């Protein structure tokens with residue numbers, strides 16, 4: 263709300279998939295606090311404008327204004343936080359507050375996060391003359407929304423939430439049909455993705471005729487039900503979305519993004535502007551390798567030069583029309599005058615009722631929402647697949663990575679969270695690779711080959727697990743048995759292996775250091791690659807297999823946003839967190855112990871026959887490989903055998919791992 267942007271042109275929506283009265287209460291409190299906070303931000307041009315982030319930084323900012331003014335606003339914020347925390351703790355809203363806004367009456371005993379009616383509450387109507395801050399300046403529109411959830415209807419996770427929101431954002435003026443693709447090439451390009459007035463059709467035929475000629479089978483159209491016509495709140499040409507665990511760190515980000523869309527030469531080609539995902543909770547040496555520095559600096563930047571970065575789900579500005587399935591045409595011109603500017607003719611209650619009908623479960627039935635229109639359903643990385651479809655519709659995207667990050671978010675802080683997030687990412691990206699949206703096929707002729715290859719880095723994360731598993735198991739077992747698998751170290755045939763090993767590691771070190779990682783951070787990252795490949799990515803492969811066999815459906819497991827005090831402390835000290843007996847820890851335990859045993863066994867064998875024996879030459883590459891796994895895994899051995907804290911690897915996991923190692927060694931010993 264505090265962006266450096268005309269408030270009357272700004273509308274802020276919060277989608278609460280938890281459907282919680284506590285979130286609504288927090289938002290209602292924030293809407294009151296905003297009346298003091300916004301003028302304060304603007305008067306002193308402070309940054310960041312998230313009060314929580316601002317106040318958690320040093321008090322040095324006091325120099326801006328009188329200490330009295332500063333503590334006044336800080337106290338106000340602290341008191342608000344305390345009221346919200348108290349309500350969260352007790353799980354309910356104080357009686358006297360309930361009466362202060364009609365929105366609270368939407369909730370009753372029966373409502374659960376998975377079963378409730380649609381709730382839409384306009385907390386501030388920016389077009390209302392009376393909606394002003396305490397200095398009389400206009401305020402942006404502020405809307406709370408929880409789409410309808412019913413156990414019998416699939417809610418499609420984040421993609422469903424995004425679409426329900428954009429339905430409310432998208433004011434469609436005419437009822438009728440939306441053409442999404444005309445295979446018969448009879449529609450003029452402008453009509454693609456546009457609403458067409460029934461019965462006259464821009465492609466020169468009436469819809470009736472279309473149907474009569476059977477063309478509607480080739481010309482995909484989506485029904486736009488009458489009901490949508492009456493919608494609703496803002497209808498702005500640009501939609502920006504951020505995740506619930508992020509805040510805005512740069513009050514000029516909106517203007518910056520608009521510069522790209524408004525560029526006279528290039529602007530009309532650009533479908534979306536993507537900012538990188540930055541975390542503000544990374545530990546110093548990034549123990550779980552979550553920094554995304556290399557992706558942000560190297561990979562996204564590289565994609566930018568080839569047609570544009572992927573859509574990564576957050577910190578992204580979209581043209582409203584491209585989210586509605588519009589194809590790129592050379593003469594595309596944004597209607598910057600779109601949007602609802604005047605005070606709504608109807609009362610807020612009426613608007614809310616209309617918006618609610620758009621957030622209903624059944625609303626999308628029989629439409630192409632989630633398929634041709636909006637954010638796509640059925641994929642764990644709904645963002646990547648949606649961005650891909652946009653690129654294939656001819657649009658470019660732009661990557662904007664300013665020095666001062668535009669958005670800050672929360673990254674995983676435990677090993678389990680990291681593994682979970684990467685399981686979702688690798689599973690989702692592989693499922694794109696295996697689907698009709700495989701970039702090489704779907705994007706053929708629509709995007710550059712190099713752009714397609716850029717997408718596949720992520721699509722092939724998961725299958726990489728199989729090669730990695732092979733490399734961390736077979737050469738080590740063979741070492742123990744004394745069977746050489748690589749050319750001798752003195753043979754010229756070893757050259758390609760040495761080359762790949764050295765160059766790969768040197769290059770990744772160079773990339774990491776030049777993108778902002780520390781040396782130790784890079785090292786931790788290497789360990790995490792190993793872990794992710796033998797756990798997350800393996801599960802990613804297995805889940806895709808299960809999906810292909812029809813045994814399971816896509817799932818989006820939200821990463822936890824809180825951790826207990828002990829955990830946080832260990833995170834700050836960069837001590838790996840295990841604690842629970844998850845199956846992935848057994849895999850980690852088994853692989854690392856197996857390599858330890860193989861290394862020791864292999865070494866003792868070599869010692870027995872003497873160092874200068876011919877065997878050593880042949881086994882040397884395996885010794886290195888196995889030794890590397892062992893050196894990388896030192897924190898795991900500590901967690902199994904040395905640590906005493908709660909975050910250590912639980913004994914049953916160690917025991918199970920030892921069991922599996924013995925099983926694996928049976929054939930080698932026998």
Ligand SMILES: O=c1ccn([C@@H]2O[C@H](COP(=O)(O)OP(=O)(O)O[C@H]3O[C@H](CO)[C@@H](O)[C@H](O)[C@H]3O)[C@@H](O)[C@H]2O)c(=O)[nH]1
Pocket residue numbers: 277279418419420421423504505506507539574575576642643644645683686687690818819820821822
């Ligand atoms: O049923 C759901 C599930 C998730 N979300 C939202 O999705 C967002 C991302 O979820 P999170 O658990 O924080 O996942 P991350 O792994 O941090 O998300 C990254 O990866 C996702 C795709 O896997 C992208 O959608 C995100 O934008 C990107 O930040 C959050 O804002 C959630 O509120 C919903 O609205 N409804």
Ligand SMILES: [Mn+2]
Pocket residue numbers: 505507671672821
């Ligand atoms: Mn997140």
